[in-house]
Amino acid sequence: MITLMHISCTEDRPRAANAHVADELHAGLNAPDAWISPKFLYDALGSKLFEAICELPEYYPTRTEAAIFARHGAEIARVAGLGSTLVDLGAGNCAKAASLFPLLQPAQYVAVDISTEFLCDALERLRQRFPQIDMEALGMDFSSRFELPPQVHAARRLFFYPGSSIGNFTPDEAHGFLRRLRAQCGDDGGVLIGVDLAKDKATLDAAYDDALGVTAAFNLNVLRHVNHLVGADFDIRAWRHHGFYNAARGRVEMHLEAVRRQEVHWNCGGQACARVFEPGDCIHTENSYKYQQADAIALLERSGFEATRVWTDPQRWFAVIHAQAIH
Ligand SMILES: C[S@@+](CC[C@H](N)C(=O)[O-])C[C@H]1O[C@@H](n2cnc3c(N)ncnc32)[C@H](O)[C@@H]1O
Numbered sequence: 001m002i003t004l005m006h007i008s009c010t011e012d013r014p015r016a017a018n019a020h021v022a023d024e025l026h027a028g029l030n031a032p033d034a035w036i037s038p039k040f041l042y043d044a045l046g047s048k049l050f051e052a053i054c055e056l057p058e059y060y061p062t063r064t065e066a067a068i069f070a071r072h073g074a075e076i077a078r079v080a081g082l083g084s085t086l087v088d089l090g091a092g093n094c095a096k097a098a099s100l101f102p103l104l105q106p107a108q109y110v111a112v113d114i115s116t117e118f119l120c121d122a123l124e125r126l127r128q129r130f131p132q133i134d135m136e137a138l139g140m141d142f143s144s145r146f147e148l149p150p151q152v153h154a155a156r157r158l159f160f161y162p163g164s165s166i167g168n169f170t171p172d173e174a175h176g177f178l179r180r181l182r183a184q185c186g187d188d189g190g191v192l193i194g195v196d197l198a199k200d201k202a203t204l205d206a207a208y209d210d211a212l213g214v215t216a217a218f219n220l221n222v223l224r225h226v227n228h229l230v231g232a233d234f235d236i237r238a239w240r241h242h243g244f245y246n247a248a249r250g251r252v253e254m255h256l257e258a259v260r261r262q263e264v265h266w267n268c269g270g271q272a273c274a275r276v277f278e279p280g281d282c283i284h285t286e287n288s289y290k291y292q293q294a295d296a297i298a299l300l301e302r303s304g305f306e307a308t309r310v311w312t313d314p315q316r317w318f319a320v321i322h323a324q325a326i327h
Pocket of ligand 1: 038042050089090091092096113115141143162163164165
């Protein structure tokens with residue numbers, strides 16, 4: 001049986017990419033329409049840049065979701081239940097979950113993130129603030145397979161998936177991911193998920209292409225990360241950020257565009273691979289699907305959950321949904 005790799009905070013962390021990561025990057029860089037998965041946006045610097053994005057006036061999702069938690073936290077806790085095993089998916093700096101600890105009073109807090117170094121630092125600080133809560137950090141990629149290790153309590157698992165990260169998956173991938181959560185949550189578990197709702201193009205364009213250029217730096221950092229992971233030689237100055245709402249596809253897209261001709265090399269399975277990018281060639285780095293509330297609920301229901309309650313902001317820009325596992 002193949003078991004999923006998690007890295008705990010006390011282990012030495014691998015410095016280079018494992019074969020699976022290298023294969024995935026190679027496949028994307030070599031594809032006719034080049035792509036890099038958005039999960040590679042997050043190394044330690046990428047996680048810090050994302051924190052900075054959350055402070056930007058243009059980036060409404062974080063503050064809108066936080067306002068929903070602030071306004072409806074007590075009711076969210078009543079519906080979701082106290083004393084759960086709170087599994088925070090893509091926990092980042094763990095701030096959103098921590099803001100709910102006093103209300104949710106989790107029996108165990110499990111923070112999961114691919115950006116292991118950043119996660120471990122965040123969890124260390126959290127342990128000092130909440131010494132009474134049993135905490136685990138799992139450095140892992142949950143995008144294709146998801147299996148929690150035995151140290152995660154089996155009872156009353158509440159999967160916390162804020163920030164509309166579900167939007168980084170296509171609807172089909174999101175369905176597969178939610179099915180895997182359903183398989184891991186037993187019959188007494190559920191999800192508490194934040195979903196960004198469809199809205200006007202100007203608001204979305206600004207949110208993913210801010211005036212200060214923080215989102216541009218966040219997107220460009222993926223090339224720095226890929227250089228590190230597979231010994232590539234991307235010249236970051238030779239690429240430009242684009243972030244815009246594609247209304248026909250119902251998603252924000254982020255791309256990097258080559259500003260001059262260049263040959264990029266990387267290590268693929270011990271061999272040197274290369275690709276020429278012409279000016280105007282793009283690498284697709286992120287999708288962020290925007291949902292209609294009814295479609296988000298239908299997706300949860302197709303995946304083995306029943307929506308019990310939805311909370312939104314007055315503009316109906318963002319929804320927080322609690323859904324219970326069903327048989
Ligand atoms: C948009 S940020 C959200 C951070 C935080 N939960 C929030 O709502 O502000 C996405 C987070 O998910 C993590 N992440 C992205 N893809 C992942 C994957 N495939 N496996 C594990 N973590 C992932 C990133 O490192 C990042 O911390």
